[in-house]
Amino acid sequence: MTISQPIDNEAIRAKYRAEREKRLRPDGNNQYLRLAGTSLAQYIDDPYMPVLEREPVTDHVDVALIGGGFAGLITGARLKEAGVENIRVIDKAGDFGGTWYWNRYPGAQCDTASFVYMPLLEETGHVPTEKYAHGPEILEHSRRIGEQFGLYENVLFHTEVRDLEWDEPRSLWIVRTNRGDEFTAQFITIGTGPLHVPKLPGLEGIDEFEGRAFHTSRWDYEYTGGDPSGALMTKLAGKKVGIIGTGATSVQCVPHLAKACGELYVFKRTPSSVDVRGNGPTDMDWFEREVKEPGWQQKWLESFTANQSMGWRMPKEDLVQDGWTALSRRIRSRIFSLPFYKMTQKNIMAAFEALDNEKMHEIRSRVDEVVDDEETAQNLKAWYRQLCKRPCFHDAYLQAYNEPGTRLVDTDGKGVERVTKKGLVVAGKEYELDCIIYASGFEVGTDQTSRNGFDVTGINGLKLSEAWADGMRSLHGIHVHGFPNMFILGGFQGAALLSNVPHNFTESGLTIAMMIRHAMEKGFKEIEVTQKAQDAWLKLLGRGARNRMAGMLSECTPGYYNNEGQIDSLSGTLTGHPRGPVAFFKYLKKWRNLGKFKGLVFR
Numbered sequence: 196m197t198i199s200q201p202i203d204n205e206a207i208r209a210k211y212r213a214e215r216e217k218r219l220r221p222d223g224n225n226q227y228l229r230l231a232g233t234s235l236a237q238y239i240d241d242p243y244m245p246v247l248e249r250e251p252v253t254d255h256v257d258v259a260l261i262g263g264g265f266a267g268l269i270t271g272a273r274l275k276e277a278g279v280e281n282i283r284v285i286d287k288a289g290d291f292g293g294t295w296y297w298n299r300y301p302g303a304q305c306d307t308a309s310f311v312y313m314p315l316l317e318e319t320g321h322v323p324t325e326k327y328a329h330g331p332e333i334l335e336h337s338r339r340i341g342e343q344f345g346l347y348e349n350v351l352f353h354t355e356v357r358d359l360e361w362d363e364p365r366s367l368w369i370v371r372t373n374r375g376d377e378f379t380a381q382f383i384t385i386g387t388g389p390l391h392v393p394k395l396p397g398l399e400g401i402d403e404f405e406g407r408a409f410h411t412s413r414w415d416y417e418y419t420g421g422d423p424s425g426a427l428m429t430k431l432a433g434k435k436v437g438i439i440g441t442g443a444t445s446v447q448c449v450p451h452l453a454k455a456c457g458e459l460y461v462f463k464r465t466p467s468s469v470d471v472r473g474n475g476p477t478d479m480d481w482f483e484r485e486v487k488e489p490g491w492q493q494k495w496l497e498s499f500t501a502n503q504s505m506g507w508r509m510p511k512e513d514l515v516q517d518g519w520t521a522l523s524r525r526i527r528s529r530i531f532s533l534p535f536y537k538m539t540q541k542n543i544m545a546a547f548e549a550l551d552n553e554k555m556h557e558i559r560s561r562v563d564e565v566v567d568d569e570e571t572a573q574n575l576k577a578w579y580r581q582l583c584k585r586p587c588f589h590d591a592y593l594q595a596y597n598e599p600g601t602r603l604v605d606t607d608g609k610g611v612e613r614v615t616k617k618g619l620v621v622a623g624k625e626y627e628l629d630c631i632i633y634a635s636g637f638e639v640g641t642d643q644t645s646r647n648g649f650d651v652t653g654i655n656g657l658k659l660s661e662a663w664a665d666g667m668r669s670l671h672g673i674h675v676h677g678f679p680n681m682f683i684l685g686g687f688q689g690a691a692l693l694s695n696v697p698h699n700f701t702e703s704g705l706t707i708a709m710m711i712r713h714a715m716e717k718g719f720k721e722i723e724v725t726q727k728a729q730d731a732w733l734k735l736l737g738r739g740a741r742n743r744m745a746g747m748l749s750e751c752t753p754g755y756y757n758n759e760g761q762i763d764s765l766s767g768t769l770t771g772h773p774r775g776p777v778a779f780f781k782y783l784k785k786w787r788n789l790g791k792f793k794g795l796v797f798r
Contacts, residue, residue: 202552214578215752217608218465223759227394227635234402235395235410235633242413243299244289246353251375256349257281258711259370259380261356264293266386266684266700268337269314272344273708279715283380284346285372287355291346292337293388295330297412298444299423301451303330304474306443306588307695308515310492311499314697315340317492322482326517327474327588331423351376359383359651361679366720366798368680381720382711386684386700387647396439396635400614408631411444418630421455428455437604437619437626439611440634441466443585446592448634453595460602460626462619464610465584465752468558468577470518472588496698497780503694504775518588519694522581526550551580565593574605583751585693636755653678670732670794671783673703674724679798682707688736690779691771693756702780706787713790719797728794736770 220226231239257279260267263286274282288296295303305312309323316322319339324332341347351372358371367379393410395401409415416422420430428451436452437460438445446467452459486495494514501510502520509527513520529550530543559576566572575593577584595601604621606612612620618628651659657677662668669675672689673682684707686692686699714722748757772779786793 202549202556204548204552207552207555210578211580211750211752214465214608215750218753220753220759222397223753223761226397226759228397228401229392229394234404235408239393239413241289241353242415243296244353246289249374252351252378253376255367255379255381256283257380257715258283258382258384259368259378260284260384260386261359262286262293262384262386262388262684263288263291263341263350263352264295264386264388265314265337265697266293266388266704267291267384268340268344268346269697269700270384270386270684270704270707271346272315272318272340273704274711275344275346277708277712279708279711280345281349282346283349283351283378285351285354285356285370287353289352290334290338291341292334295333295337299330299334300411300414300444300448301421301423301425301428302447303423303444304328304447305333306472306585307519308499308517310486310495311515311695312697314701317490319343322479323477325474325476327472329425356647356649358649359681361653361681363654366680382680382682382714382722384682384684384707385647385651388685392637393633394635394637395633396610398611398614403616404614404618404631405616406618406629406631408633410633410635411448412637419455421451425451428452431455431457431630433457434629435618435627436460436630436632437462437628438632438634439619440464440636442634442636443467443587444636445634446587446589448632449601450589450591450595452632453598453601456600458600458602459598460604460619460628461596462604462606462611462621463574464606464608465579465754466575466577467584467587468555468579468581469575469587469589469592470558470561472518472590474590496695496701497777499695500690500692500698500780501777504692504777518586522554522586525554548580551582555579555581562593565597567597571596571603574603579752580747580750582756583748584754584756651678651681653681668729668733670724670729671703671706671786673707674722674729674795676724676726676729679721679723682710686771688732688770689772689783690776692776698776698780702783706783709787710792710795713792714797717797721796721798722792723796723798724794725796732794736773 258274260271260282263284267284268291271282271284290296304327308326309328313323313328313333313336321336321339355373356370357373360369362369367381368383369379371377393412407418418430419428421428434456435458436456438452439462441461441463446469449461498510498514499520502513503523513524526547529546533542533546562572562575566575596603606621615625618626654677662675662677667688669683669688672685672687675681684700684703686696690699692699710722751757753759
C-alpha cells in the first residue's frame with residue numbers, strides 16, 4: 196500500500212497518548228471479575244463432558260504433570276520418549292487440549308501458522324489441513340498426542356489441584372486435589388498456561404440480566420444452535436445479541452454471529468488491529484515435495500522464531516511467511532538501511548517507530564477500504580503501536596460490519612457502563628438484548644497462586660507465593676530455588692516468546708524430560724537450582740532488556756501485555772533473554788546437551 200502523504204509522527208504520538216489516557220484505570224486487573232460468585236458461575240462448569248464419579252487416588256507416580264494443554268502434552272510425550280512411563284496428567288477439563296478444550300466458540304483458530312503452532316506434528320504424522328487450523332482440528336490433535344504417547348492411561352480429568360507440598364524426609368511431592376486425591380510424585384511440572392481462568396468485566400448489575408448470558412470459553416450451543424465447526428447458529432435468528440469485547444476471540448466469532456443474529460451489537464472499548472490473514476488449505480503435493488523431511492517441524496519453528504524476533508542477522512529464508520514474520524523482516528530491513536555511523540539506540544528506535552507508524556497507517560486504511568459506514572470505520576481503527584496488543588489477522592471480521600444487522604457500539608474507551616435486567620447501558624443509553632456474550636478473555640496478570648487455585652510449599656515450609664512476593668524468580672523460567680523437583684512450563688524468564696507460545700513448551704519440555712531421565716538413571720532423588728545460579732540468571736535478564744520492554748509497553752494502551760497499564764507490578768515476569776528467544780533456545784539446547792546441567796544440584 197502506498198502512503199500518499201508524509202506521516203506526522205508527533206501527531207500520532209499525541210493521538211496514541213490521548214487514546215491511552217482514556218483507557219487507563221487505577222484498578223488495573225481488579226476491574227475484572229471471576230465467573231465464580233456471579234450469576235454466570237454455572238458457566239465455569241464443563242458443558243462438553245460429564246464429570247464421572249471415581250474413588251480418590253492415593254498412589255505414587257514418578258512425574259505429575261499439572262495441566263493437560265500443550266505444555267503437559269509436550270512434556271508428557273518427551274518423558275515417554277525418554278523411557279519415563281509412570282507419569283500422570285491432572286487437568287480440570289474433561290479431556291486434553293487446554294485452552295482448545297474450553298474455547299469452542301464459532302470461528303476459533305490459531306493465529307500463528309499451524310505448522311509452527313501445533314506441536315509434535317512430525318512425531319504424530321499429522322499435517323494441518325489449513326495454514327491456520329480451526330479449533331476442532333487442534334482439539335483433535337491434542338487427543339492424538341494423548342493417545343499416541345499413552346497419556347490417557349493414568350490421567351485425572353475433571354480434577355483440580357488444591358495443594359502441592361514438598362515432603363522433605365522422603366524427597367517427594369504430596370499432591371492434593373478437589374476430588375479427595377492425595378498421592379505422591381517424585382517430580383512435578385506446572386504447565387497450567389496463561390489462559391484458563393475466564394474473567395468478566397466488573398459491571399454494576401451483572402447479576403441482574405434476565406436474558407441468556409455466557410462467556411465465550413463456555414459457548415452455549417444449546418441456546419445459539421450451530422456447532423464448533425462453524426455451522427449456522429439458526430437459533431439466533433431474530434434475536435438481539437450483544438457481545439462485549441473486540442479482542443482476538445471477538446474478531447473470530449463476530450463474523451459468525453453477524454450471519455446468524457437478527458441484530459448484533461458489538462460493544463467496543465479498544466479495537467484490535469486487524470491485518471490480512473490469507474488462510475487457505477494445505478497443498479499436500481507441496482508439503483510432500485517442499486517440506487517433508489526429517490526434522491522439518493523443528494526447522495520451521497526455528498525459522499519462524501528467527502524471522503519474527505528482533506536481531507542483527509536477517510535470516511536468509513522465511514519458511515512460514517505470515518503477518519508476524521513479515522512485520523519483523525520489514526522492521527529489520529528499515530533498521531539495517533541506516534548507515535553504520537547512525538546505528539545508535541536513538542536512531543534505531545526512531546526507525547522502528549517510523550516503520551510501525553507506516554504499518555498501522557496501512558491497517559487503519561484497510562478499515563476504510565473494507566467497512567462501508569464511515570463512522571463505524573473510524574471507530575474500528577486501532578490507535579496504538581501494533582505490538583502493544585496481540586496483532587489480529589482475519590479476512591471476514593471487518594466485513595461483518597457491512598451486514599445490515601450488525602452495529603458497533605463505541606464506548607469512547609470507557610467500556611460498558613452497566614448491566615440491566617433488559618440489556619446493557621453505554622453513555623446513558625440502554626440497549627435491550629436477548630443474549631449477552633462476554634468475550635472478555637482470561638486472567639493473565641493476576642497472582643499465579645490465585646489464578647491456579649493452589650499454592651506450592653517447598654523446603655522449610657516456604658510458599659511459592661512468598662518466594663515470588665516481589666516477582667517471579669527462577670533459572671531459565673523453569674527452576675525455583677527452594678522447590679526441588681519442581682519445573683515450571685511457561686516461557687517467562689526464558690525465551691518469553693509471546694507470538695508462538697508452544698515453542699517455549701517444546702524446548703522446556705524436552706529439557707525437563709532430559710533432566711528427569713538423567714536423575715532417574717543416576718539414582719538421584721532431588722534436583723534443585725542453587726541460589727547463586729538463580730541470582731546470576733536474574734542478573735543476566737536484567738541487562739537492559741526489562742527496562743527497554745517496560746519503556747515500550749508503559750506507553751501502550753492498557754491490555755494484558757502491559758498488565759492493564761500497570762507494567763511496573765509485573766516485576767520482571769515478562770523479561771526474557773537479553774539477546775532474544777533465538778539466543779535463549781540455542782543456549783538452552785547447549786546447556787542440556789552437555790549433560791552437566793550447570794547451576795543445578797543433583798542429590
